[in-house]
Amino acid sequence: MSIYDYEVTFEDGTKYSLEKYRGKPLVIVNTATKCGFAPQFKQLEEVYQQFNDAGLVVLGFPSNQFKQEVSSSEEAAQSCRTTYGVSFPMHTINNVNGKDALPLFEYLTKQAPGAIGSAIKWNFTKFLVDRDGNVVKRYAPKTNPLKMVDEIKQLV
Template structure:
């Protein structure tokens, strides 16, 4: 399996294949609008705007597993747009750990385990994926997204 074999659902209920991003570098992040790390939405949007013309796509996946998300993907996306100016794609609320985890996150955590096991430990865990669908690196929730710039620039060139 590759990252392109998974289907995901946008906040409006539209399901699509990750294959649509083949050939594009990706930043995939589990989000929560009520998390203390939510201001990272601004930095994620900054990355998206800065590198969008070079193909970079940021994908936000709200999760309520840590009890810090609104009641629906649409509400979460609207909050992100209103509060942080987010324009990158946001998805439905999903689990990122356990038996009900979104299969994409099972794949990501297998490809890039964390320092203390493979599971997602908190909101705003970020995954950098290259143009070929390889998971390059996993970033901790506390890592400012702008610290990803050097590695993003390597995979864009």
């Protein structure tokens, strides 16, 4: 399996394959609008704006697994847009751990160097994926997205 074999769902319910992003570096992040790390949305948007023309795509995946998300995917995405100016793609609310975890996150946690098989510990865990679909780095929830810039520059 590769990252391109996974299907995910935009916040409006539209399903699509990550194949859509083949050839583009990705930042995949589990989010929560009520989390203390929610201000990272602003830095994620900054990274997205800085590198989007070079192909980078940031993908936000809301999760209420840690009880810090609003009740609907649409409301979560709208909150990100109005509060933090988010323009990158947002998805439906999903679990990121356990038997009901979104399969993409099961894959990411198994592929992440240095953290193979370990669960997502909190909101705003970030995964950097290269143009070939390889998970190259996992970042802790507390890591400011702007600290990812040097590694992103190597991929764009």
